Amino acid sequence: MAAARQVNIAIIGAGGVGRCFLSQLEQLVKRRPEPKLSLVYISTSKKAFYTKDYTTIVLNSAVSNLASSAETPLTPAALVDYLTGSNSKAIIVDNTSSQDIADAYPLFLSRGISIVTPNKKAFSGSYKLWQDIFNASAQSGARVFHESSVGAGLPVISTLKDLVDTGDEVTKIEGVFSGTMSFLFNSFAPTSGSGGQWSAEVKKAKELGYTEPDPRDDLNGLDVARKLTILARLAGLAVESPTSFPVQSLIPNELESVSSGDEFLEKLPQFDSEMEKVKTEAEAEGKVVRFVGSIDVGTKEVKVGLEKFDRSHPIAALKGSDNIISFYTKRYGSNPLIIQGAGAGGEVTAMGVTSDLLKVLSQLS
Ligand SMILES: NC(=O)C1=CN([C@@H]2O[C@H](COP(=O)(O)OP(=O)(O)OC[C@H]3O[C@@H](n4cnc5c(N)ncnc54)[C@H](OP(=O)(O)O)[C@@H]3O)[C@@H](O)[C@H]2O)C=CC1
Numbered sequence: 324m325a326a327a328r329q330v331n332i333a334i335i336g337a338g339g340v341g342r343c344f345l346s347q348l349e350q351l352v353k354r355r356p357e358p359k360l361s362l363v364y365i366s367t368s369k370k371a372f373y374t375k376d377y378t379t380i381v382l383n384s385a386v387s388n389l390a391s392s393a394e395t396p397l398t399p400a401a402l403v404d405y406l407t408g409s410n411s412k413a414i415i416v417d418n419t420s421s422q423d424i425a426d427a428y429p430l431f432l433s434r435g436i437s438i439v440t441p442n443k444k445a446f447s448g449s450y451k452l453w454q455d456i457f458n459a460s461a462q463s464g465a466r467v468f469h470e471s472s473v474g475a476g477l478p479v480i481s482t483l484k485d486l487v488d489t490g491d492e493v494t495k496i497e498g499v500f501s502g503t504m505s506f507l508f509n510s511f512a513p514t515s516g517s518g519g520q521w522s523a524e525v526k527k528a529k530e531l532g533y534t535e536p537d538p539r540d541d542l543n544g545l546d547v548a549r550k551l552t553i554l555a556r557l558a559g560l561a562v563e564s565p566t567s568f569p570v571q572s573l574i575p576n577e578l579e580s581v582s583s584g585d586e587f588l589e590k591l592p593q594f595d596s597e598m599e600k601v602k603t604e605a606e607a608e609g610k611v612v613r614f615v616g617s618i619d620v621g622t623k624e625v626k627v628g629l630e631k632f633d634r635s636h637p638i639a640a641l642k643g644s645d646n647i648i649s650f651y652t653k654r655y656g657s658n659p660l661i662i663q664g665a666g667a668g669g670e671v672t673a674m675g676v677t678s679d680l681l682k683v684l685s686q687l688s
């Protein structure tokens with residue numbers, strides 16, 4: 324009887340999303356014995372655990388093995404040498420928000436290693452990096468999927484690709500693209516009742532695992548700008564970077580230069596009155612304020628920031644960390660295709676990564 328085909332998995336990043344992915348992988352392996360998915364490497368920024376002979380790491384011991392490991396992470400080049408030293412195909416699961424790891428994608432792909440990831444940095448960095456990634460994938464046949472880089476596990480990227488690939492003409496994309504911002508405004512400025520204190524809600528969003536590792540990356544609008552950069556590029560606009568269009572930041576001027584996310588969270592309560600003022604101004608017009616983004620494909624205009632909405636507007640009525648993303652296209656006419664649901668959180672984000680892994684497996688020859 325032929326031996327089961329093995330596919331080696333290397334996980335970089337074992338935080339909120341990484342750990343949820345590990346447990347989803349464990350379930351997947353139980354449901355699908357073929358091909359044999361073999362975790363051979365796992366790392367954080369400081370530690371790594373891997374098997375020199377590609378023996379499978381027991382999935383429910385991976386985190387404790389990593390915690391007690393004395394090994395440091397392999398450099399991207401060393402990780403490539405390690406993974407290509409086996410006869411099996413390899414897939415890297417990048418669960419970090421690291422730019423350095425993202426910059427190594429062209430190298431991984433050019434050496435035949437596929438990638439699945441929720442990390443936005445590779446696809447929203449320079450346009451050259453975007454081109455290098457997809458050129459390397461096309462040349463080697465290695466796959467790259469990043470569904471959870473926009474709207475967590477919601478089928479946003481796959482839907483946009485399907486619209487474009489089937490020849491529809493996307494004219495506008497708009498909505499709420501941040502789970503953190505959605506949670507913050509839904510709880511700080513609800514459609515009924517008085518709402519919470521801004522800085523306390525920011526802390527809650529971090530505790531719930533919605534924010535970026537540094538919550539300033541959400542509050543400065545850059546996280547939404549990254550998502551819009553990715554969607555705009557998929558819709559055919561060669562957007563150069565997430566800082567090449569107007570992005571409104573909610574970081575108080577006085578806190579622009581604090582050195583750490585923790586210091587920022589500590590000092591933020593001193594500036595709660597700034598956001599209270601924004602909320603009161605909207606209330607005076609009978610409206611609520613929300614953080615939104617839009618891409619006008621025809622005019623090439625991309626923008627990110629606060630807008631006021633009537634309380635009955637679907638954007639005003641979102642709950643929890645929900646995203647809502649509307650695609651206006653030629654085929655769909657004036658009634659857009661709308662995707663709505665949780666846009667942040669470990670399990671829903673890992674779901675997008677796991678479903679990407681299944682896509683890679685279905686396409687590996
Ligand atoms: N949380 C969410 O709801 C969503 C998250 N995402 C994306 O998922 C990714 C992970 O987010 P999340 O799990 O919440 O973040 P966490 O901060 O919880 O985890 C990040 C992990 O990455 C590790 N890491 C960072 N840099 C490196 C590096 N250079 N090499 C190896 N490991 C590294 C960290 O290690 P250490 O602890 O040592 O720093 C940590 O284990 C991010 O890109 C985020 O944007 C996307 C959609 C939704």
Ligand SMILES: N[C@@H](CC=O)C(=O)O
Pocket residue numbers: 471472473474475500501502503504533534535541546666667668
């Ligand atoms: N911090 C992000 C996580 C998902 O991309 C968000 O809040 O949306």
Ligand code: NA
Pocket residue numbers: 470471472473474475476477478479480675
């Ligand atoms: Na998604």
